[in-house]
Amino acid sequence: MPEFIWRAAQPDGRLVEGRSEASANGVVLRQLRERGLTPIRIDEAETGVSSGTVALPGSQRRARAAKGPVNQADILALTSELSIMLRAGLALDNALRVLIDMSHKPSVRAMLEKLLEDVKGGAPFSRALGGYRDLFGDFYINMVRSGEISGQMSQVLQRLVEHMERLRALRESVVSATIYPAILLGVAVLSLVAMLGFVVPQFEQLFNDMGDALPLPTRVVMVIGHAFRQYGWVMAVVFAVLGWLALRWLRSPSGRVWWQAIALRLPLMGPLLHKYDLTLFSRSLGTLLGNGVPMLTAMHIATETVGNARLRQPLAKMIPVVKDGGRLVSAMSATGIFEPLAINLIRVGEETGRIGPMMIELANILNREVETGIKRALTFLEPVLILVLGVMIAAIIVSILVGILSINDLAR
Numbered sequence: 001m002p003e004f005i006w007r008a009a010q011p012d013g014r015l016v017e018g019r020s021e022a023s024a025n026g027v028v029l030r031q032l033r034e035r036g037l038t039p040i041r042i043d044e045a046e047t048g049v050s051s052g053t054v055a056l057p058g059s060q061r062r063a064r065a066a067k068g069p070v071n072q073a074d075i076l077a078l079t080s081e082l083s084i085m086l087r088a089g090l091a092l093d094n095a096l097r098v099l100i101d102m103s104h105k106p107s108v109r110a111m112l113e114k115l116l117e118d119v120k121g122g123a124p125f126s127r128a129l130g131g132y133r134d135l136f137g138d139f140y141i142n143m144v145r146s147g148e149i150s151g152q153m154s155q156v157l158q159r160l161v162e163h164m165e166r167l168r169a170l171r172e173s174v175v176s177a178t179i180y181p182a183i184l185l186g187v188a189v190l191s192l193v194a195m196l197g198f199v200v201p202q203f204e205q206l207f208n209d210m211g212d213a214l215p216l217p218t219r220v221v222m223v224i225g226h227a228f229r230q231y232g233w234v235m236a237v238v239f240a241v242l243g244w245l246a247l248r249w250l251r252s253p254s255g256r257v258w259w260q261a262i263a264l265r266l267p268l269m270g271p272l273l274h275k276y277d278l279t280l281f282s283r284s285l286g287t288l289l290g291n292g293v294p295m296l297t298a299m300h301i302a303t304e305t306v307g308n309a310r311l312r313q314p315l316a317k318m319i320p321v322v323k324d325g326g327r328l329v330s331a332m333s334a335t336g337i338f339e340p341l342a343i344n345l346i347r348v349g350e351e352t353g354r355i356g357p358m359m360i361e362l363a364n365i366l367n368r369e370v371e372t373g374i375k376r377a378l379t380f381l382e383p384v385l386i387l388v389l390g391v392m393i394a395a396i397i398v399s400i401l402v403g404i405l406s407i408n409d410l411a412r
Contacts, residue, residue, distance in 0.1 A: 001021045001023060003019055003020070004044060005018075006020060006028055006032060006039065008039050009037065009090060009098045038088040070108055070111055072168075076165070080157075081099060083161060085099075086153055086154035087154040087155075100112045111132060114131065115128045125148065125153075137305075138301045143156055143159070144157075150292055163287050170279065173374065177375075177377075181378065181382065184386065187389070188388070191389060192393070193228075195396050199400075200221060200224075200225030200396065207403050215406055217398070221400065257310070268380065274311065276370050277306045278366055280305045281303065281306050282362045282366060283363035285359045287360070288302060289356035303318075303319070314336065314337050315335065317335065318334075318335060321334070329343055329347045341362075345362050346359070
């Protein structure tokens with residue numbers, strides 16, 4: 001009969017380990033729960049390979065990233081683990097003790113110890129999280145507060161995990177979509193540097209004696225190549241400084257607002273950014289409403305999740321309309337930033353009393369449209385970048401060939 005190595009938490013939060021013989025890991029799982037233990041991990045003793053059924057999600061990721069400040073990946077991991085332990089019947093303070101014992105990252109351990117100290121002092125968990133508002137955010141804290149009021153903390157934490165996973169998947173799809181165009185752009189820049197810095201100067205001595213007899217395209221390319229060779233480092237430093245200043249200004253409040261306004265007007269990227277921010281708003285509002293957060297509070301928090309100030313302003317104007325007794329669908333229509341499909345979905349939600357689920361459905365629709373739009377944009381952008389790169393390199397080569405042909409004509 002196979003032997004399993006297990007790790008579990010006692011009701012007081014202490015971790016215990018042991019070995020058990022059983023026909024399957026499910027049998028060990030049942031035995032541990034009958035003994036009042038909360039299973040954390042079950043491995044086969046002979047292979048040391050995890051069975052994967054009770055290992056807490058994210059614990060291995062946190063073990064690998066054992067340095068640096070607390071990040072969103074850490075928040076997602078500990079939320080998932082805390083949800084599992086609470087669902088298994090472990091008390092909140094004991095679950096926090098288990099997380100502290102399992103933590104391999106000093107910054108995460110320090111944060112959990114402070115949370116445990118506040119909870120043991122009688123503070124609600126949501127108030128304890130308020131000390132780390134920059135990490136968790138109002139959305140997370142209000143969701144936890146709703147779980148405390150309703151007595152469904154483990155279910156709320158599970159919904160938080162699902163919400164954070166969807167947002168992370170959406171962000172990763174956007175980032176992944178930009179990798180290939182960025183590589184193409186880098187190749188284009190390196191190719192031009194190689195042509196102007198190394199190839200063109202090889203023909204400089206050949207064309208020097210011709211002077212003004214050289215064709216204009218050849219002269220232009222030779223001047224650019226000569227300047228690049230003589231002042232390349234100076235130009236690189238100047239461009240680097242200008243780029244640093246530009247990034248610094250774009251990170252300022254005025255620069256951020258200016259760029260966000262420009263980005264929304266771009267042919268391909270603008271509509272995608274618009275739908276991406278509305279996806280964040282819709283999913284956040286739907287999740288909050290689904291967990292019993294009041295409408296006005298949920299709208300305020302969901303509006304703050306939108307990064308683009310040009311979209312956040314009309315969304316914020318919806319709050320006074322609803323506060324004065326107006327319908328949500330009327331407030332959405334007045335903003336002018338929602339498509340008819342979104343307005344019709346929320347109208348149905350208001351009529352049936354299911355605004356939260358309709359907001360989640362709207363977020364799913366917008367999410368699919370963003371992913372489809374990214375694929376279409378890449379389908380268009382990739383050949384454009386390749387074509388531009390080919391035209392620029394071909395222009396340099398043709399200019400040199402025209403100069404060589406001019407030398408042959410003069411020789412005759």
